[in-house]
Amino acid sequence: GAVVSQHPSWVICKSGTSVKIECRSLDFQATTMFWYRQFPKQSLMLMATSNEGSKATYEQGVEKDKFLINHASLTLSTLTVTSAHPEDSSFYICSARDPTSGSGNEQFFGPGTRLTVL
Amino acid sequence: AQTVTQSQPEMSVQEAETVTLSCTYDTSENNYYLFWYKQPPSRQMILVIRQEAYKQQNATENRFSVNFQKAAKSFSLKISDSQLGDTAMYFCAFVNTNAGKSTFGDGTTLTVKP
Numbered sequence A: 001g002a003v004v005s006q007h008p009s010w011v012i013c014k015s016g017t018s019v020k021i022e023c024r025s026l027d028f029q030a031t032t033m034f035w036y037r038q039f040p041k042q043s044l045m046l047m048a049t050s051n052e053g054s055k056a057t058y059e060q061g062v063e064k065d066k067f068l069i070n071h072a073s074l075t076l077s078t079l080t081v082t083s084a085h086p087e088d089s090s091f092y093i094c095s096a097r098d099p100t101s102g103s104g105n106e107q108f109f110g111p112g113t114r115l116t117v118l
Numbered sequence B: 001a002q003t004v005t006q007s008q009p010e011m012s013v014q015e016a017e018t019v020t021l022s023c024t025y026d027t028s029e030n031n032y033y034l035f036w037y038k039q040p041p042s043r044q045m046i047l048v049i050r051q052e053a054y055k056q057q058n059a060t061e062n063r064f065s066v067n068f069q070k071a072a073k074s075f076s077l078k079i080s081d082s083q084l085g086d087t088a089m090y091f092c093a094f095v096n097t098n099a100g101k102s103t104f105g106d107g108t109t110l111t112v113k114p
Helices: none
Strands: A004-007 A010-013 A019-025 A032-038 A044-051 A067-073 A076-081 A090-097 A107-109 A113-117 B003-005 B010-014 B019-021 B024-026 B032-039 B046-052 B064-069 B074-079 B088-096 B102-104 B108-113
Touching: A004 A090, A010 A019, A019 A032, A019 A090, A019 A113, A032 A067, A032 A076, A044 A067, A044 B102, A076 A090, B003 B088, B003 B102, B010 B019, B019 B108, B024 B074, B032 B064, B032 B074, B046 B064, B046 B074, B074 B088
Parallel strands: A010 A113, B010 B108
Antiparallel strands: A004 A019, A019 A076, A032 A044, A032 A090, A067 A076, A090 A107, A090 A113, B003 B024, B019 B074, B032 B046, B032 B088, B064 B074, B088 B102, B088 B108
16 A cells, blocks of 8 residues: 655654654655644544645644645655644644545555654 | 544443444535544554445445445444454544545544453
């Protein structure tokens, strides 16, 4: 099956700094990627949809200036948490759609990134 | 907007027995996909089974099967011969064919007891 990687797998940063998380589709080209946030023992909350070569579409209530998303190539999307604060601490998961798969709407998930802001 | 409801926050089952996780959804769309994902303690999301709404036949993947009732908007997951490795959080997800975004239920934490 299609493989999606995320880097880093975990990161600790100081309040006020910015953190970049990378999401890569390793063996397919992903025109669309999705970014989720997950709190412990809760569901995945969609933050934004990232389309290659265009601006991301953010879900209601998600600050686009705080969570910057760039999808510069068909295999890479990045999420930058700017001026991070402790309340941004969470588990961030990306997923990607492989349009060539049998089910075009199946999403392949990265392993997630645990962000801790001190 | 679509909604997905998983009414069982936690469930447990004895090893080798059968358990059914429930999921209902609400949509006005006619073409969509439904998924069950497993999230073990590693937190990696793993696809368990997929159902296309236009298919009447229930999907089956080894020990996993679904009961898809389109009119009732119900999509339950049955796990047969439960194994310790099935212990995980299970999410039901709805995907609109056109929009492509997934809507997830709140999840069911399943514990398989030896």
